[in-house]
Amino acid sequence: MTVGAPGGGVLLETSRLLLRPWRVDEAAVQRELWTERDPRGPPHRRIDVDGHPTVAELEDSIRTDPVWSTGLLAVERKASRDVIGYCGLVDSRRGAVGEPELAFELLRRVWRQGYATEASSAVLEWARSSGYERLWATVWDWNTASRRVLAKVGFTETDRQAADTVHGTTLFTTLRL
Numbered sequence: 001m002t003v004g005a006p007g008g009g010v011l012l013e014t015s016r017l018l019l020r021p022w023r024v025d026e027a028a029v030q031r032e033l034w035t036e037r038d039p040r041g042p043p044h045r046r047i048d049v050d051g052h053p054t055v056a057e058l059e060d061s062i063r064t065d066p067v068w069s070t071g072l073l074a075v076e077r078k079a080s081r082d083v084i085g086y087c088g089l090v091d092s093r094r095g096a097v098g099e100p101e102l103a104f105e106l107l108r109r110v111w112r113q114g115y116a117t118e119a120s121s122a123v124l125e126w127a128r129s130s131g132y133e134r135l136w137a138t139v140w141d142w143n144t145a146s147r148r149v150l151a152k153v154g155f156t157e158t159d160r161q162a163a164d165t166v167h168g169t170t171l172f173t174t175l176r177l
Contacts, residue, residue, distance in 0.1 A: 012122040021069035027058035087119035141169040
């Protein structure tokens with residue numbers, strides 16, 4: 001189900017989850033996601049040697065970057081009201097104009113409980129009802145859990161890849177809606 005979120009943005013609901021715009025006081029959850037990222041990934045996606053991004057910097061990002069209200073939605077468990085990550089659509093350079101990219105990231109403590117699949121399915125349902133015809137998603141070749149989630153919700157790997165000798169190969173996946 002999709003309804004308008006207070007203050008604009010998207011609100012999606014599943015049996016266990018709410019996907020909604022981020023609140024400034026949830027920046028610590030974003031910081032936790034940054035600290036948990038796999039060291040095989042690129043350094044610009046992890047906390048740097050000077051401790052950036054800080055919680056204050058992430059708070060500012062939530063206040064000013066519309067991606068946190070209309071793109072990458074906070075994933076909240078309905079039963080406990082805790083935010084466990086994000087899922088949503090972002091502008092993509094992967095496909096044609098108007099073909100966004102699905103992105104998701106959840107805290108490690110909630111992995112293997114079906115939340116990524118559930119949240120992604122809700123976003124795909126919203127994308128379908130909004131008139132999108134095709135979506136993209138990229139994933140590191142070594143990220144087997146995310147590859148499984150993408151396959152479960154219908155994405156297929158393309159022949160397109162981007163090899164990085166340090167971090168691995170980025171696989172490009174797509175889904176026709």
